[in-house]
Amino acid sequence: MAKRLFGTDGVRGLANRDVTADLALRLSVAAAHVLTDGAAASGHRPTAVVGRDPRASGEFLSAAVVAGLASSGVDVYDAGVLPTPAIAFLTAELDADLGVMLSASHNAMPDNGIKFFARGGHKLDDAVEDAIEARLDDEWERPTGDAVGRVRPLDDGDARYVAHLLSALPNRLEGLTVVVDAAHGAASRVSPHAFRAAGATVHVIGGEPDGLNINDGYGSTHLGMLQAAVVEHGAHLGVAHDGDADRCLAVDHTGAPVDGDQIMAILALAMRDHGTLASNTLVATVMSNLGMLQAMEREGVAVLQTGVGDRYVLEEMKAGGFSLGGEQSGHVVLLDHATTGDGTLTGLLLAARVAATGRTLKELAEVMSRLPQCMINVKGVDKDAVDGDEGVAAAVRDVEARLHGTGRVLLRKSGTEPVVRVMVEAPTNEEASSVANELAEVVRERLSL
Known part of the structure; x- marks a missing residue:
């Protein structure tokens, strides 16, 4: 089965290797087809808001997104560098059909990502993302003449x-x-x-x-x-x-x-x-x-x-x-x-x-007291296998029995990075760290690539 392109927060990866200008253009075309479907029939000319964070790669990726949208007949407001929530807000404020944000959030500079918002500035659900992904390589009739989208800067977006x-x-x-x-x-x-x-x-x-x-x-x-x-x-x-x-x-x-x-x-x-x-x-x-x-x-x-x-x-x-x-x-x-x-x-x-x-x-x-917590990101493992591995599950059950209700354990695959996250809460920092390292070692042994 092919790996799903969208993660928990859009499409993300190493810019110009995983997230390329070609992918950005194709995704924006597919998103335009899915999210503006029916606009022409209603006599409505579709619009989009596009923004980015300051990463160098965002310059060419946002250009690719704008090109894909405009070539699909979508008028584009280019908001430039603004936060993700600003793009969501402006998508709703301007009654745009969709919004696009180029960012890899907290990831290091070499990464980048593409997030889409539907009308009203809402993130897409899985079904809509799947529909976009399914239409990545569709044949489509390109608009010409005055039917192509126009691009204009959104100079007052920050205000x-x-x-x-x-x-x-x-x-x-x-x-x-x-x-x-x-x-x-x-x-x-x-x-x-x-x-x-x-x-x-x-x-x-x-x-x-x-x-x-x-x-x-x-x-x-x-x-x-x-x-x-x-x-x-x-x-x-x-x-x-x-x-x-x-x-x-x-x-x-x-x-x-x-x-x-x-x-x-x-x-x-x-x-x-x-x-x-x-x-x-x-x-x-x-x-x-x-x-x-x-x-x-x-x-x-x-x-x-x-x-x-x-x-x-x-x-x-x-x-x-x-x-x-x-x-x-x-x-x-x-x-x-x-x-x-x-x-x-x-x-x-x-x-x-x-x-x-x-x-x-x-x-x-001080309204709350934080239980000591330790988080370990385990790299170099098959993160998609963590939920079904009985050896990992047995180790978790053993640890939970030892904690006896005084803490908890959570193992999950990251939706944005190639890691398994091991989180342990326990009565002391030492116990949380010890248990987390114990489970991380089990994950490495069982799921190593």
Whole structure:
């Protein structure tokens, strides 16, 4: 069976090797055919919004996507470098038929990816992605003359997006000093601007993208620089984005990290207090820390858990009419204001809670106690075999019996990288690390390529 092209978050791989200009063009043509089907019959001229993060490869890949869309008869708004959630927002704001974002998110600079949004700025479900993939090599009649798509720059995309972010704030941020780590990524301009416009004093690190330095030592996967900067500037808090700024992690005034579970817990209680937490329910993934689940139970907030990936969180939220969900990695979905994870919006609302309560982020994060957790990414193995291997399953059962309800184990294949993720929570860091390494070794022995 051929490997599925789409992963948990679009198509991703090594730029110009796995993700080529040819693939980008063919995918955009297929997406145009699937997502604008019926537009011509209704007399509607289809439109699309295209954006990218600052990776060098995004320059030629976005050109290929724009070419594919325009050659399919789709008018294109080229938004340039903007965060993924901005492209999702603008797709809805402009009533476009689809949106396309070129980014590999938190991956290193050599990678890139292609994410599609349907009308309204929503991520695609598996069936629609499969339909696009199935039409990659279709014969099709190319439009000519005035039927070809036109391309125009979207010069006010950033201004529209920042105005949208500010409209979601329950209160202003005057009196707060915030450090923004933009990961030399897509939010390098708009995130600091939004925080300043909301009234905060802002210091920026990781805000000088050159096409080659995205995620390099900065951002949500490298918090060390932000921790040091928050302490150096005496800031109230710091926020860190990834390359496409659909996630946010934070640092409190002491320099201690605040992860996505803690952020979701803080925002869940803020929304509960404001009466905006729909059904008093938070949607999280199976990766969320047991400590967060225990804290929410104590606070009377229900937690529904999904598979890993903010698209699955979003599907559950839409199905149940819930308003808050997300992942430990910092993807937080605020469905009243966004259709996907939005790192800048999350950071703004977190800062707003600090400003409104007069409490430090450290105090707010103490609503939950994190159970020690160890994550190991096991490389060089057949990740697709992890779910069906009895030897791996037996090792997991043995470990769970030893933990005896005081922790938990999760093994899963990554949807974005060629690795198996081994996650263990236990009463102590030492036990979590020991058990995780034990299971990682079993995975290597059983599934080695």
